[in-house]
Amino acid sequence: xxxxxxxxxxxxxxxxxxxxxxxxxxxxxxxxxxxxxxxxxxxxxxxxxxxxxxxxxxxxxxxxxxxxxxxxxxxxxxxxxxxxxxxxxxxxxxxxxxxxxxxxxxxxxxxxxxxxxxxxxxxxxxxxxxxxxxxxxxxxxxxxxxxxxxxxxxxxxxxxxxxxxxxxxxxxxxxxxxxxxxxxxxxxxxxxxxxxxxxxxxxxxxxxxxxxxxxxxxxxxxxxxxxxxxxxxxxxxxxxxxxxxxxxxxxxxxxxxxxxxxxxxxxxxxxxxxxxxxxxxxxxxxxxxxxxxxxxxxxxxxxxxxxxxxxxxxxxxxxxxxxxxxxxxxxxxxxxxxxxxxxxxxxxxxxxxxxxxxxxxxxxxxxxxxxxxxxxxxxxxxxxxxxxxxxxxxxxxxxxxxxxxxxxxxxxxxxxxxxx
Amino acid sequence: xxxxxxxxxxxxxxxxxxxxxxxxxxxxxxxxxxxxxxxxxxxxxxxxxxxxxxxxxxxxxxxxxxxxxxxxxxxxxxxxxxxxxxxxxxxxxxxxxxxxxxxxxxxxxxxxxxxxxxxxxxxxxxxxxxxxxxxxxxxxxxxxxxxxxxxxxxxxxxxxxxxxxxxxxxxxxxxxxxxxxxxxxxxxxxxxxxxxxxxxxxxxxxxxxxxxxxxxxxxxxxxxxxxxxxxxxxxxxxxxxxxxxxxxxxxxxxxxxxxxxxxxxxxxxxxxxxxxxxxxxxxxxxxxxxxxxxxxxxxxxxxxxxxxxxxxxxxxxxxxxxxxxxxxxxxxxxxxxxxxxxxxxxxxxxxxxxxxxxxxxxxxxxxxxxxxxxxxxxxxxxxxxxxxxxxxxxxxxxxxxxxxxxxxxxxxxxxxxxxx
Numbered sequence: 001x002x003x004x005x006x007x008x009x010x011x012x013x014x015x016x017x018x019x020x021x022x023x024x025x026x027x028x029x030x031x032x033x034x035x036x037x038x039x040x041x042x043x044x045x046x047x048x049x050x051x052x053x054x055x056x057x058x059x060x061x062x063x064x065x066x067x068x069x070x071x072x073x074x075x076x077x078x079x080x081x082x083x084x085x086x087x088x089x090x091x092x093x094x095x096x097x098x099x100x101x102x103x104x105x106x107x108x109x110x111x112x113x114x115x116x117x118x119x120x121x122x123x124x125x126x127x128x129x130x131x132x133x134x135x136x137x138x139x140x141x142x143x144x145x146x147x148x149x150x151x152x153x154x155x156x157x158x159x160x161x162x163x164x165x166x167x168x169x170x171x172x173x174x175x176x177x178x179x180x181x182x183x184x185x186x187x188x189x190x191x192x193x194x195x196x197x198x199x200x201x202x203x204x205x206x207x208x209x210x211x212x213x214x215x216x217x218x219x220x221x222x223x224x225x226x227x228x229x230x231x232x233x234x235x236x237x238x239x240x241x242x243x244x245x246x247x248x249x250x251x252x253x254x255x256x257x258x259x260x261x262x263x264x265x266x267x268x269x270x271x272x273x274x275x276x277x278x279x280x281x282x283x284x285x286x287x288x289x290x291x292x293x294x295x296x297x298x299x300x301x302x303x304x305x306x307x308x309x310x311x312x313x314x315x316x317x318x319x320x321x322x323x324x325x326x327x328x329x330x331x332x333x334x335x336x337x338x339x340x341x342x343x344x345x346x347x348x349x350x351x352x353x354x355x356x357x358x359x360x361x362x363x364x365x366x367x368x369x370x371x372x373x374x375x376x377x378x379x380x381x382x383x384x385x386x387x388x389x390x391x392x393x394x395x396x397x398x399x400x401x402x403x404x405x406x407x408x409x410x411x412x413x414x415x416x417x418x419x420x
Numbered sequence: 421x422x423x424x425x426x427x428x429x430x431x432x433x434x435x436x437x438x439x440x441x442x443x444x445x446x447x448x449x450x451x452x453x454x455x456x457x458x459x460x461x462x463x464x465x466x467x468x469x470x471x472x473x474x475x476x477x478x479x480x481x482x483x484x485x486x487x488x489x490x491x492x493x494x495x496x497x498x499x500x501x502x503x504x505x506x507x508x509x510x511x512x513x514x515x516x517x518x519x520x521x522x523x524x525x526x527x528x529x530x531x532x533x534x535x536x537x538x539x540x541x542x543x544x545x546x547x548x549x550x551x552x553x554x555x556x557x558x559x560x561x562x563x564x565x566x567x568x569x570x571x572x573x574x575x576x577x578x579x580x581x582x583x584x585x586x587x588x589x590x591x592x593x594x595x596x597x598x599x600x601x602x603x604x605x606x607x608x609x610x611x612x613x614x615x616x617x618x619x620x621x622x623x624x625x626x627x628x629x630x631x632x633x634x635x636x637x638x639x640x641x642x643x644x645x646x647x648x649x650x651x652x653x654x655x656x657x658x659x660x661x662x663x664x665x666x667x668x669x670x671x672x673x674x675x676x677x678x679x680x681x682x683x684x685x686x687x688x689x690x691x692x693x694x695x696x697x698x699x700x701x702x703x704x705x706x707x708x709x710x711x712x713x714x715x716x717x718x719x720x721x722x723x724x725x726x727x728x729x730x731x732x733x734x735x736x737x738x739x740x741x742x743x744x745x746x747x748x749x750x751x752x753x754x755x756x757x758x759x760x761x762x763x764x765x766x767x768x769x770x771x772x773x774x775x776x777x778x779x780x781x782x783x784x785x786x787x788x789x790x791x792x793x794x795x796x797x798x799x800x801x802x803x804x805x806x807x808x809x810x811x812x813x814x815x816x817x818x819x820x821x822x823x824x825x826x827x828x829x830x831x832x833x834x835x836x837x838x839x840x
């Protein structure tokens with residue numbers, strides 16, 4: 001027997017219906033916000049990803065040489081691709097450009113619960129606007145996506161990486177050193193950060209202040225403890241916009257660092273609390289990346305949402321979408337009935353019903369069993385008796401009740417056929 | 421500037437909307453036929469594809485070693501994956517199993533018009549039934565998919581590879597030799613086939629008969645020229661089922677060989693005539709593959725449809741879906757209006773309208789220009805004057821007409837807002 005590759009998954013009909021349902025709901029939220037879909041290739045030149053994330057990322061990538069000797073990698077995420085596409089083509093479109101994407105991404109890591117080598121991301125970017133309402137709109141979309149599939153037990157934490165960045169800058173640190181410092185804060189390594197602060201002559205008071213800011217979390221009143229009025233005001237405005245947009249479960253969390261160098265201002269994360277230790281399902285913020293890919297500086301805010309993790313969280317919360325059903329299953333009995341059955345199949349499908357029929361020429365009882373297995377609402381039976389009378393027998397698969405309907409009036413009686 | 425990899429494509433908002441529209445239509449057709457979606461990984465162990473298609477296929481694959489030293493390949497098609505998934509998991513589901521798939525596939529070939537290194541396939545398989553109506557149902561689904569997006573200028577050619585296969589068998593040829601002979605017929609290499617026939621002592625009469633059968637094409641009357649009543653009867657039944665299912669543009673074509681060894685009975689192809697030389701958009705038939713992947717013999721009929729080629733054919737036929745539109749774009753003027761605008765955004769989105777708003781605090785004229793660029797139906801203007809009167813100005817973007825509506829009655833007047 002052949003195995004699927006390690007760390008990958010197959011999806012059977014029920015699971016796949018659930019995934020498409022969730023994907024469609026999230027896509028609908030983006031479109032409702034005037035955010036339009038774009039798509040990029042599954043693989044890219046390796047350099048695209050190392051440019052964004054540094055050469056260390058190669059360790060975590062499915063990277064390989066193609067037959068032309070080019071270094072290629074399966075995408076680990078899609079923001080770098082959006083930036084590339086923006087610089088090459090999309091920059092000519094009117095601003096702000098509001099786009100989203102959905103698709104598979106790949107990471108070479110040890111498979112474990114909730115972490116797979118192939119996984120799906122959905123994300124969005126607003127390019128060209130730098131107002132609090134832009135940041136709020138991005139957060140609102142991420143939240144409406146997780147809410148659209150029914151997730152309830154989540155919290156949105158919103159911070160401002162610009163504050164810590166500025167404080168480290170004020171200590172005279174180089175960009176590289178700032179990255180190192182933020183890295184310790186991101187990983188919550190307080191001792192290492194303290195050592196780093198001593199090594200780099202960051203005054204004790206400043207260090208204490210940085211540590212204190214990291215712990216600020218709650219409603220907007222925590223912003224009163226910030227030195228800089230400007231940053232606090234900005235974040236307060238974002239929070240107020242979110243309130244006007246009726247986005248729930250939001251709180252300020254100035255401890256959000258996000259381990260990536262390119263975040264500059266607002267940063268946010270969504271946690272699905274049912275997931276335990278690996279509870280983060282979404283991360284985003286405003287960032288500067290376009291110049292890195294050869295474009296002119298432009299304001300950018302975006303997020304990426306772990307589609308698979310959201311689905312696991314939904315399961316943990318006991319939420320299941322309605323099962324896929326089949327409207328009608330037709331059972332012809334005998335050769336004459338078979339031809340007539342196909343005509344009925346065609347006409348009911350024409351009326352947009354989902355219709356299947358017996359292709360295996362089995363007995364009625366076997367057919368009823370099969371119809372039940374695919375969640376059929378009504379079975380239409382067409383035997384010699386029915387055929388001679390120009391009728392069919394319609395059986396309700398829940399109540400078991402049967403009634404006769406004239407074949408020629410089937411199409412005009414679809415509501416009746418589908419009602420119990 | 422970074423380039424996308426050779427032979428791949430990015431899709432901007434308009435093109436992507438068109439692709440999702442087509443994908444959704446085709447998916448809806450499958451679901452209407454009781455065919456359910458499944459999904460497999462983007463990459464597989466290389467052996468899966470060489471087992472199905474022979475070691476020569478490695479040449480055309482994106483094949484590489486992962487970091488664990490495993491031979492991996494990006495999938496060139498999905499039937500082998502369906503077979504693997506069937507053997508490992510799906511075989512326990514009730515028969516017939518009717519499944520479809522949609523997604524990207526990859527081939528390392530020289531990019532040229534209509535042929536890309538990353539392309540999309542949609543396809544279906546019915547597993548476990550071997551009647552003419554099963555074959556007809558598979559063909560009907562393929563046809564309804566291309567019709568669902570509006571394709572008109574196409575023809576469905578239906579043949580029976582079993583006939584040529586039997587005739588070669590009767591000449592005492594080994595399986596390997598039969599494959600070789602069919603290969604020449606597939607490639608339309610008549611001289612090579614004639615030489616092959618001589619080399620393998622196929623009687624001249626037999627050879628002539630094979631050549632003649634290959635040329636039989638038209639309505640079901642051509643079947644009368646077949647020696648074997650059984651095969652002709654079978655194909656006639658398939659054609660009659662198609663007629664009952666109201667499938668149009670079908671003809672018999674006994675010249676269809678399909679260059680793959682595993683096809684056993686009915687084979688069919690759909691040509692989109694506007695595509696010229698590369699006109700085939702779909703190929704399928706009944707085949708035997710499950711035992712190759714370690715499962716018990718089971719009847720299988722399926723097809724794969726070149727999604728990208730269908731889209732090119734649509735373009736050639738001058739068919740374009742309606743452009744994506746935005747229902748409402750809201751322009752607040754001034755700080756006070758901005759807050760109120762966000763509340764209106766939230767309430768109209770709650771009513772399922774697609775709603776965007778000015779996040780760049782631009783002038784009205786710039787906003788109207790932007791709104792037009794994203795195909796907005798109505799612009800809602802909220803200035804100080806409107807705010808003080810508790811109203812908004814609603815501007816129709818086609819007629820330019822404006823009218824005032826009370827803010828509090830916006831939600832209950834959505835139909836009015838959207839009407840011209």
